[in-house]
Amino acid sequence: MQSYPVLCFNTASLREFVEFWSKVYGSPSVEKLYTDHISKKRFDADDILALYQWKNGTPLSERKRDSVETNIVAKLHIINELKLDYSEEAFQKNFKDMTAVWKIFLKNIISPSQFAIFDMHVFRAFWFLTTGEIREIDDVLTDAILNTHKERAKEDLYNIKYLPFIRSLMHDDIPLKKNDECLMMFGKFLRSEFSRALLPNSKSDK
Template sequence: MHLSFQIKFRDLPRFLDHWSSKYKFKNEEKYTDNIGNPLTEKSLRQLFEWKNGIEKIAEAKAQSIAANYTTSFKDDPATRYLDHKQSGSAIWNIFYLHCLSPREWPIFDQHVFRAMRYMKTGKIEEIPGTNKKKYEVYQQEYIPFFKSFGGGEQRKVDMALFAFGKFLKTAAKYA
């Protein structure tokens, strides 16, 4: 016996309303209180704590953040932070770009990748393993996909994609 299921969306506003309402993440105030404001050492640390999903970053990670991510970046940050030959993981480097300019650089992670791929192909896929491939997917596929939502409610889009992608991770067991 073969059983399957399909997920359909009536329209984009309903998709965003439904899935953004399912969004849950620890310490959300660390994000909302700090993003879009001038970065300080404290706010940058809190943003990375939020991204990491923990209350407080371990000292070794805090030192790495301080060494790799400054409160302002004078040159073109994309040249440095979207280069797989530079230090740092793709996800954290992209998140740092988001911290510097949230309207220009959407958050990217395994969940929003999964949501994007499902919405584009109907298949549940996992994020590529290498930094090089993550950067390619982010720039060539994810940014245009994210922009297709219109840019008005970026945070709502991010929350909806995150929640939907997280759901798909569970759903993949049954697909």
């Protein structure tokens, strides 16, 4: 009798979990925008624009490019100073008016070994791994605060809850970027229809 492939849910060690989901991430062509620029000791304007294009996933619109140039590239000297000696006080003073996700990404640009990448996908993975629920960040924050404070709440969630969580995954020789890739892909899976079949006992707001 011919056999057919099916997917099933298994638990695994941290290393196996990270290895599996980071392989799903693969090596997309756009990844060069990140890897070719992030390790530079000093950034120029092209580095910043390339990194934000990577974060955006597509070429920046005119509005987004103008925002990056006005709010970030114009302060390139400060970014390069922070790369040498990071200060949270100096960072907040100079970049306080940015949206939370792009502000957090700037922290990653400045110190990729210290600050993890943060978006809706890694949040979804984090929330599931810590609560067993599949939820979206905006819904979680709306439950707790007024919309006018949502950007600040995202930053607080990142600093107070997410960073300690992802740093706890940095055992042995697993780099932070690999954890980022793992959680991004696991978070995307949780949003897919497949998660309903493979994780039947999970709670979801979908």
